[in-house]
Amino acid sequence: MTMKKNALKSAIAALGVSAVTLSSTAMIALAGGAVGSDKYDTSKYDPTKATIKPTVTVSTEKIDASKAGSNVTITVSVKDAEGKYGPTGLHIQWDKRLTLVKRDGDFAEKMDAGKKLSYDEEADGENGVFVTTMASDDVGRDGVLWALDFTVPADAKSGDFFPVEIAYKTSDNAKDLFTNCNQDEAGQLMQAWVFTNGIVQGGVQVGDAPITTTTTTAPATTTTTTTKATTSTTKPATTSTTTKPATTSTTTKPATTSTTKPATTTTTKPKTTAAAGKDAANTGVGGMGLAVAGLAIAVGTAFACRKKED
Numbered sequence: 001m002t003m004k005k006n007a008l009k010s011a012i013a014a015l016g017v018s019a020v021t022l023s024s025t026a027m028i029a030l031a032g033g034a035v036g037s038d039k040y041d042t043s044k045y046d047p048t049k050a051t052i053k054p055t056v057t058v059s060t061e062k063i064d065a066s067k068a069g070s071n072v073t074i075t076v077s078v079k080d081a082e083g084k085y086g087p088t089g090l091h092i093q094w095d096k097r098l099t100l101v102k103r104d105g106d107f108a109e110k111m112d113a114g115k116k117l118s119y120d121e122e123a124d125g126e127n128g129v130f131v132t133t134m135a136s137d138d139v140g141r142d143g144v145l146w147a148l149d150f151t152v153p154a155d156a157k158s159g160d161f162f163p164v165e166i167a168y169k170t171s172d173n174a175k176d177l178f179t180n181c182n183q184d185e186a187g188q189l190m191q192a193w194v195f196t197n198g199i200v201q202g203g204v205q206v207g208d209a210p211i212t213t214t215t216t217t218a219p220a221t222t223t224t225t226t227t228k229a230t231t232s233t234t235k236p237a238t239t240s241t242t243t244k245p246a247t248t249s250t251t252t253k254p255a256t257t258s259t260t261k262p263a264t265t266t267t268t269k270p271k272t273t274a275a276a277g278k279d280a281a282n283t284g285v286g287g288m289g290l291a292v293a294g295l296a297i298a299v300g301t302a303f304a305c306r307k308k309e310d
Contacts, residue, residue: 039168040168040192058164075111075147092129100148165202
């Protein structure tokens with residue numbers, strides 16, 4: 001190590017940061033969504049406005065089922081942040097079925113991307129570690145930053161997956177970091193980006209991943225045919241009765257007059273009788289209508305950048 005680890009441990013202790021056991025997980029987490037992660041506060045710095053947008057990737061390593069029980073190396077690498085970062089603090093947690101194998105007594109080994117960075121680490125529960133870096137300048141590089149070795153269970157079978165994840169942790173006076181030494185706006189925006197959009201989780205895949213078959217059943221189609229009701233309107237029948245007047249004529253011939261007595265002549269005028277009938281009344285009928293590692297150590301802003309000690 002390039003500096004005394006006790007110095008960094010004292011800095012962490014001065015922040016009053018404590019470790020709490022992380023709850024284990026066997027779930028595959030997506031980017032930035034490790035089990036036990038706290039939500040990153042974006043109320044002050046909008047990650048979409050970051051000009052530096054690094055990706056921190058936990059590798060996914062595949063082994064054959066016949067290699068169950070052997071060791072595998074998982075790496076944590078950085079991309080798109082060359083010379084842009086220095087202070088980092090990351091919680092790495094793994095499936096409790098994996099067994100961590102230390103490297104020269106360390107939980108994780110700092111690799112080439114952190115060559116110019118000072119570092120320290122602390123256990124974080126039974127299946128987690130908190131790793132930190134510091135520097136006097138932004139000399140963090142792209143490439144592999146950390147490497148961790150794990151033993152895969154001897155009874156692992158093809159299709160098993162063992163997650164190794166980065167979880168964002170924060171407390172009242174400290175938080176995880178990925179920023180620059182000045183911790184200026186550019187550094188804070190970069191950090192916001194990493195912990196909200198820039199983490200790709202990984203782990204150990206044994207054999208082939210299980211094939212997920214999705215069966216889609218087309219919904220039954222119901223066709224409803226509506227027949228419009230037809231309304232018929234019957235015009236009222238008109239009944240007309242016309243009775244022609246009957247005409248009756250009676251003619252009485254005049255009587256014959258004798259020479260003895262004067263004849264009495266009676267003349268009866270013909271009588272005419274006329275009768276007229278009335279029209280019958282109209283009738284009609286109308287129609288009808290139808291109607292659904294827990295909080296752990298965190299790096300505070302106080303130990304962001306530190307001069308290296310020989």
